[in-house]
Amino acid sequence: MRKKDLFSLVQPLLPRFYSLSVALLPDDLQAQQLVVDAMTLCLLKHKDTWLERAWDVQDRKGHVLERKLFMKTYVRHLTDLATKRAAQLGPSLPDGELVQAHPQFYRFDVRTRAVGWLRFQQAWSVDEIGRTLGMPRHEVIEKLHNMRYLMLGQAPHWMPTGDATEVEA
Amino acid sequence: MITGEENFNRKIPAYLDGLLPEEERLEFEAFVGANPVFAREFRQKEADYEGVKRRIPDLRPSGEQLEQMEVETREIIQNLFKDEDAGTSDKLAQWWRGLF
Numbered sequence: 001m002r003k004k005d006l007f008s009l010v011q012p013l014l015p016r017f018y019s020l021s022v023a024l025l026p027d028d029l030q031a032q033q034l035v036v037d038a039m040t041l042c043l044l045k046h047k048d049t050w051l052e053r054a055w056d057v058q059d060r061k062g063h064v065l066e067r068k069l070f071m072k073t074y075v076r077h078l079t080d081l082a083t084k085r086a087a088q089l090g091p092s093l094p095d096g097e098l099v100q101a102h103p104q105f106y107r108f109d110v111r112t113r114a115v116g117w118l119r120f121q122q123a124w125s126v127d128e129i130g131r132t133l134g135m136p137r138h139e140v141i142e143k144l145h146n147m148r149y150l151m152l153g154q155a156p157h158w159m160p161t162g163d164a165t166e167v168e169a
Numbered sequence: 170m171i172t173g174e175e176n177f178n179r180k181i182p183a184y185l186d187g188l189l190p191e192e193e194r195l196e197f198e199a200f201v202g203a204n205p206v207f208a209r210e211f212r213q214k215e216a217d218y219e220g221v222k223r224r225i226p227d228l229r230p231s232g233e234q235l236e237q238m239e240v241e242t243r244e245i246i247q248n249l250f251k252d253e254d255a256g257t258s259d260k261l262a263q264w265w266r267g268l269f
Contacts, residue, residue, distance in 0.1 A: 003250050007243060014238050018230040026226075032234055036241045043249050051250070102226050120222040125187050144186055151221045 005055040009066055010039070016122075017074065023117045024082035024110050025089075026098040034085065038078040046073060072132045079114045079133055086110045104151045111135070115143045173200070174207055181211060185218045 001009070014035065021038075022031040043050065050070075056062055099106045105113065114133060118124040124132075130140045177200050183189050184197050201208045230238065 003246050006246050006250070010242055010246075011239060014235060014242065015229050018234065018238065019227050022228045023226050028234070032230070032238060035238055036245070039242055040245050040249075043245060047249060098226060098228070102224060105225050116221075116225055117227075119186070120225050121227045123187075141186065141188070145182065148182075148218070148221050151224050152217055 001050055001053050001055040005057075006043075006050060009050075009055065009063070009070060013067055013071055013074070016071070017078065019121070020075065020078060020114070020117055021082070022098065023105075023113055023121075024079065025086060026096060026102075026106055030085070030089070034078065034082055038074060038081050041081065042070075042074045042077045045077070072128075075114070075118070075132050076134070079111060082114075083110045107150070108147065112143045112147060115140055116147045119144055174204070177201075177207060178210070181214050185215065 017035045017038070018031060021034045022028070025031050025034055053066065054062075055066065105116070108116065111133065115129055115135070118129050118132070119126070126137060126140045126144070129135070130137045133140075177197060180189060180193070180197055184194065189197060201211050
């Protein structure tokens with residue numbers, strides 16, 4: 001794969017990467033920076049893998065598969081980086097419009113948000129999410145279950161509703 | 170004793186999460202198709218599921234943001250893969266420059 005092929009591979013994915021990023025860090029600038037930082041990390045760590053992979057300009061089906069593979073690698077790095085950054089930023093991250101528009105979603109911790117976004121917005125399977133984020137299957141199911149209950153205002157028996165603190169599902 | 174409906178009722182979350190194996194999924198869909206009362210209950214749960222989806226942000230970048238990310242991505246690739254795809258003429262030019 002050549003440089004321009006690599007860019008062709010990555011370019012159509014950027015809007016989705018931004019969408020995930022902003023779901024993990026609810027701040028435009030932070031999210032944009034996170035997309036770029038995760039890209040650097042992802043390409044740097046897997047540079048040789050991507051250079052060795054074949055890229056046939058005509059093979060559209062192949063492009064879909066390559067992008068899916070890239071996305072899985074990238075999502076793992078983005079989520080890890082977002083988790084660290086959220087811990088560093090802590091409460092300094094402003095409660096902007098996004099948090100006000102999606103208050104229930106942003107109550108969850110970063111990894112739970114990643115699970116929810118991948119399942120509900122990208123329709124990834126539980127197994128795909130688990131493998132990508134390095135999470136056991138039962139943990140993914142538990143996070144989805146809790147997210148569904150809490151976001152619909154039906155708290156599981158062990159958790160009170162209306163708790164404004166961050167929820168680690 | 171668990172009735173057929175109770176059994177399928179328990180399977181709704183697993184179905185919506187895409188966790189049912191192929192055979193059970195088909196069996197579940199057949200049951201929904203054959204039982205209008207259960208189908209109504211299922212559609213309600215399905216609507217709840219869509220409600221969760223709507224509560225999760227799916228924000229797309231503005232044109233300006235996208236352009237900026239594209240530029241930075243190009244730069245990253247340019248910097249990381251400096252000499253990887255140099256053609257013969259590039260390599261010759263590099264070799265020539267190296268002489269001086």
